[in-house]
Amino acid sequence: MKALIIGGGTSIYFLCRNLASRGFRVAVIDRDPEVCGRLSRFLPVEVVCADGSDAGVLEEAGARKAELVLAVTGNDADNLVACQLASMEFGVPRTAALANDPENAEAFQDLGVPSFSIAEVVGSLIEQRASLREITNVLPAGGGKVIVTELVLQENSPVAGKLLKEVALPENSLVAILIRGEETIVPRGGNDLRAGDRLVLVTLPDNHGPAIRAVTGERSGTGGGV
Amino acid sequence: MRRNRYVVVAGCGRLGSGIAARLSASGDSVVIIDREESAFAGLPPEFSGFRIEGDASRLSVLKAAKVDEADFLIAATGSDNVNLMAAQVAKRTFGVARVLARVYDPTKEKMYSGLGIVTVCPTSTAAEMFFRVMTEEPSGRGEASL
Known part of the structure; x- marks a missing residue:
């Protein structure tokens, strides 16, 4: 080819x-x-x-x-x-x-x-991110090789009520921080996830979309076939 | 008397300014577009049309020239590609009935002449004329036109 x-x-x-x-x-x-x-x-x-x-x-x-x-x-x-x-x-x-x-x-x-x-590609990416109301913050790190996303777990999240070790996250993605009320935790497999928890996810760009979907249950980041 | 026509000319070089001046003098409404404001100095003082400074390969510039209302678009900038784009956009997006483009590259001229654009290629036209003169009998008849 x-x-x-x-x-x-x-x-x-x-x-x-x-x-x-x-x-x-x-x-x-x-x-x-x-x-x-x-x-x-x-x-x-x-x-x-x-x-x-x-x-x-x-x-x-x-x-x-x-x-x-x-x-x-x-x-x-x-x-x-x-x-x-x-x-x-x-x-x-x-x-x-x-x-x-x-x-x-x-x-x-x-x-x-x-x-x-x-302008449109970037605009639609931003829109896709923004359309997920639970996502409060997205920032690129490591010169764009890493994406750090902050989001709030909703009632309908498929992971709410599960232990972190029960959650099937895609490879190369990580729940780095869990904030619950005044408490800030670096979670391990034994920590549970609840609606209202604020999570900081660290992902690589390739599996950013799948990781967000795994946590929110919503479809996002599917566009932009450039 | 024929009806007054609305003509948009892209490019105010020798060809663009010349045709714009002529159309304007014969009573047509003319809008001429050029990227460089200084290019408009090539228009004669009696030119009564509008001048728009901008890139004719931008949709917003063509809109500003009200291309959608034009009877003709003449694309005569120094760039073949800008001419071909302006002509096609005028035709497809703005529905201009008749569009003409100057195209120096004979390959492009051939390809685009099949797309509803009147293309004029100075290169092949000149080659054709040279060839014709050189194959004519030297009877002296055609020489006066040189």
Whole structure:
């Protein structure tokens, strides 16, 4: 499987690694020679230093065999045209364009180009968190590698009335603190959980959603398939 | 006399300012858009249309130009991609009946001309004209037009 990423600067480093770990051969097209130099030094990807909205460049980067094209430059018109060329000229089955201007996301949809906007993705994440009324606080720690969530157990929580050791939390998640009235406890398996308890959960981003669901019973954190 | 038309022109370079001035002089209502305010200096003093400073590949700028009410949109910025995006958005999102885009890249011109946009490619037009002149009999007839 081949994936093409157009633009995005050095911030696509982790995206490239992620795609590579899922079995994609990744090629990057970027106009900035400095970005290209750095990416090719640190990643086992093919790097083409050119305009990714040019049909010749796309072909050279392997668009004909690509399964996926992501256009994430800072210019919405470039992203749109790159995706349209990829799908219409080279038959790429899946494309997505970044809409830097969130309003343009709507226009891209009208034109049949799947799009996403950072403002919307982040906004919907915040909304999902906020829509769970029991969550009072979410903060990233360890440079975004860890999420600390504070929440209050409701009456209908599936874990209320259970011992901590009876609760099936996903891997890499932890109830770090339990606050009950004036009492603050670092809980162990033998501690029970009750409605009204305030918990501080520590999770990794991957299992943040499952951990919250396990504790609240509600569905959250399902969106954002970017 | 024909009805007064409402035309939005994106890009106030040589092509954009030239066509905007001409349409305005012949009685059309014209709005011209450019990212740089200084570009409007290229318009003749008698130009009576509106000027909007902004990026024609932004929906809000096209809305401000009331593209939804336009009879024509002419995309003539220096960027093929901006022109293609403005033209498509005008057509699909705002329902403009007739849109025209200048596209330098012949590959893109070919692809987009199938999408309901009138594309004009100076590169292939010039190549075509050069080729025609060079294959004509040197009878002297066509030379006057050069």
